[in-house]
Amino acid sequence: MVATNERRAREKARRRQEILQAAKEVFFEQGFHQATVDDVSAHAQVSKGTIYLYFESKESILAHLLLEGLALLYTQLTAACSASQVTAEECLWRLARAYLDFSQNNPQYFRLMMAFDRGRFREQISPDLYEQILAQSMASLDLVTQAVRQGIQDGDFDCDDPQLAAGALWAALNGVLVLMANPLRRQMLAVELEPMFEVTMKLVIRGLRRSADR
Amino acid sequence: MVATNERRAREKARRRQEILQAAKEVFFEQGFHQATVDDVSAHAQVSKGTIYLYFESKESILAHLLLEGLALLYTQLTAACSASQVTAEECLWRLARAYLDFSQNNPQYFRLMMAFDRGRFREQISPDLYEQILAQSMASLDLVTQAVRQGIQDGDFDCDDPQLAAGALWAALNGVLVLMANPLRRQMLAVELEPMFEVTMKLVIRGLRRSADR
Amino acid sequence: MVATNERRAREKARRRQEILQAAKEVFFEQGFHQATVDDVSAHAQVSKGTIYLYFESKESILAHLLLEGLALLYTQLTAACSASQVTAEECLWRLARAYLDFSQNNPQYFRLMMAFDRGRFREQISPDLYEQILAQSMASLDLVTQAVRQGIQDGDFDCDDPQLAAGALWAALNGVLVLMANPLRRQMLAVELEPMFEVTMKLVIRGLRRSADR
Amino acid sequence: MVATNERRAREKARRRQEILQAAKEVFFEQGFHQATVDDVSAHAQVSKGTIYLYFESKESILAHLLLEGLALLYTQLTAACSASQVTAEECLWRLARAYLDFSQNNPQYFRLMMAFDRGRFREQISPDLYEQILAQSMASLDLVTQAVRQGIQDGDFDCDDPQLAAGALWAALNGVLVLMANPLRRQMLAVELEPMFEVTMKLVIRGLRRSADR
């Protein structure tokens, strides 16, 4: 019965998505450590055992959420700079803006990504899964690297190592987004995210330009 | 008996320091989650109950360690740019370098700081303590702001909002240090911390300069 | 269709045997508690649900394995003393030796038998199955009883109650085999199974002889 | 405060005994595997955590119960054969009878001992504890060995290896006690424990005698 098999596979994929969605909500609501697998199963309206039919462990669920978030980010970044006839500088601005938007529209995914490097996380998921995540996150960075490379080719940027420059830009942006993610800190700094973002980008992009254009 | 009271207070402070020191060693050795209060009390050679005479909770101990780390960082930053007769730009370089050194020499403290904004940390300590930490971390940022302000005053920098610029510089640096803290990521980027640091600082500082000097 | 029914029955019996065989391999490999029904079903290449079409429970499978073991033992005992023209004493020796061999060649079956009386086993299988097992194990004992009876008839043994004497011999042998099944105990006793077996049998058989022959 | 320390130690020992006693009752009522640590803690009227203050694991509790049982048996065996002016044969009878009595008066301890060699028990307690148990059980066997040796010295027994003979006697007795521990089996055999015991002992002891005395 081909039809049956197909439907089964569809059902299974759907169920998996439901669990992932439930886990997302629960983890984001309570935090990963606070949340229990019971919470997730209750929220997904399946039994606890079912969870383990679809995921190896609690950590594995988190990893798959992360992959989802990274894929979403990658899609939005790709969309942002796909416009033809755009200068490299404009492309960098669009990528950065897309990242900013992503962090604001999907703060939970963003927090997840920022938390990724920390903790015993690495030791608790399969090495394979871990590398997938790293690879996926590097894919996004590559978009930035491409733009920088384009700028050099076009003679707009003065830069020895595009990879390095892209990393610096990315890191700077990350730093801003993380710093400003804390409301109390924003308050003490007496600065909002938007101006901070603008300033940082301006600083870095100006630094990239050929001396004559700065 | 004033003398007695004083001695008592001294004793108490000393005991508190011993516990904090023990906790530092235990937490840094095993990680905060892995380590137990029993471990700390054993290491401090006091009973478990005593721990709770000096600290409200396990998280509170961590928070106080964080305060210690921030104080240490502040000290080192102050030392770095205290030299008179130094240009603002040089001062920024020194501050950045001092921060870099701190992150490398005290990776555990650094991780603690980076982890601070995340997690349920905020909800697990007293608001008062939380604000202390924020204030302390802002003090370091102020050193950067002062340097930028000096640069503007000296006519070296072209910048509307020193606070904003300092925040941008700080955030960028943070981003780099966090990004490069992950070995596997360093490997995938095929870049070492030092060049990344240099490039980022150059980019940002160039961006700060008056157009003519860029 | 008689033929069809027959084939169906044959098929069913074969499938049942396959499951039993798979269970045997899995249980013997991993131990009963360690092994899961999933392991068995995977090994038997049937679905987990199918297992329960053929057996009531995990414990029931074990019970049927036990029956198999007992049947095997009975076969080997029968073979051992079937030779005509053999004295009762020689027959007892052969039975004992066959039991010893069985315990060494099928240690897993033997352990299963020894474990039978203990544990909650009795309460976890149907009373019917339980009695089957007891009856089957008694069948083997009957072979011993027959030999003793023969010895009395032949005037070789001096014994009031053949059943009792057979039980005693059997029990003694069991005791030896169980005692010596533990390697560390063998080591502490500084005795090997073979001499212990010989001594025990000699003691008991001598005790059976008419005074004049002892 | 010496008095305080002493009282504390006493209290601690008493609490430990209470837990052990509760565990004994619970394990014997429900069987070791069925019983949960919750059951034990409820029965002992302490919290579950307290259990783990006194014992490393569930298995460790069992091991200590076993040690207790073995010590009790040893005491009773020692008492049984301590009478002066008793022949070796009489001594063996007394030891055997004491063992029989023990198995009847402390059936739970006895079952525990019989179950000891089986299962994953060995791997779940500390090697040290495991050896203690073996040593303690060997101590009892030594009493039998001494009696046999005495019999040889007195010229009553004809036996090359006292250790071996003692082992054989002990094993035979064990075999009988285990065999007869099952009511249904007793029923099928149509024999009671007492006659079986007598017969077995007579057989074995007769086998030990010098030919002339048999």
Place this chain on the structure above:
DNA sequence: GATGAATGAGCGTTCATTCAT
């Protein structure tokens, strides 16, 4: 008959915190 997805009760162990002494 056969499947395999779903169930959900069950468990040993840990550990931050409290409190009587």
Place this chain on the structure above:
DNA sequence: CATGAATGAACGCTCATTCAT
């Protein structure tokens, strides 16, 4: 002040069994 015995809630994961298809 200091102790350390006692607490008890919490948790990730398993697995024998069921049942709709």
